[in-house]
Amino acid sequence: MRTFTREELSEYAGEDGGPVYFAYKGKVYDASESWQWRGGKHQVMHAAGQDLTEALADAPHGEDLLSRLPIIGEPVD
């Protein structure tokens, strides 16, 4: 499975219509096709291209919704 450093992941923040990736609990998700992640932003306050493990703890949904997104890799330090 493909690995992403923090810097590499930051290149997939959905800018200019590019791919939208984020990490959560040791996996990298591709949200490029998700309506909820258009432009690399989710619910105005969350940006792609980074690890959102802590952010999801405060979200009004659980990690079950992430199962709708393809897993494309793993983050590495």
Next chain:
Amino acid sequence: MAKVAREMVEKAGVNVDELLELLVNNAAAELTTFYYYTILRVNLIGLEGEGIKSIAEDARIEDRNHFEALVPRIYELGGKLPEDMKEFHDCSACPPAKLPKDPTDTKALLKVLLEAERCAVRGYTHICNITAGKDHRTYDLALAILHEEIEHEAWFSEFLGEGPSGHFGRRTPGESPFVSKFLHP
């Protein structure tokens, strides 16, 4: 704009520009859902569909009411709606509630309705969470809408066999028992 009202919200620690974007996105979700629900309701026909039509109509009218109730708050806080309707559609907080490929599949249609309501429940919970104890007026409005979205979710999930909703339908179509206080008679 209600200058002091906005100042109070800012002083309480709310990022008003982010809040406004959320309110506009959710207003867009309400109005686009009203549109898409119109098409869904039209297609709720036959023995199965007719039984769901009245609650789909209640949800449809109440979603429009939510849009109407959100707009004044957006302008009070110094925000505005996009001038371009296409832009407004595309900023919706929830995906389009489109008619399923087989419009005679009532179960598939119910799933579209349920997904839309669940998206709305998450969205207004989020707004309540960030405004609770800080922006009393937006919180009150978002909570009123949340009450109705939760009821809509319960109605549709009941028809999908997820258990009883626990309440009756509306006395009048699109009654909006919680949001009506924000609407002009």
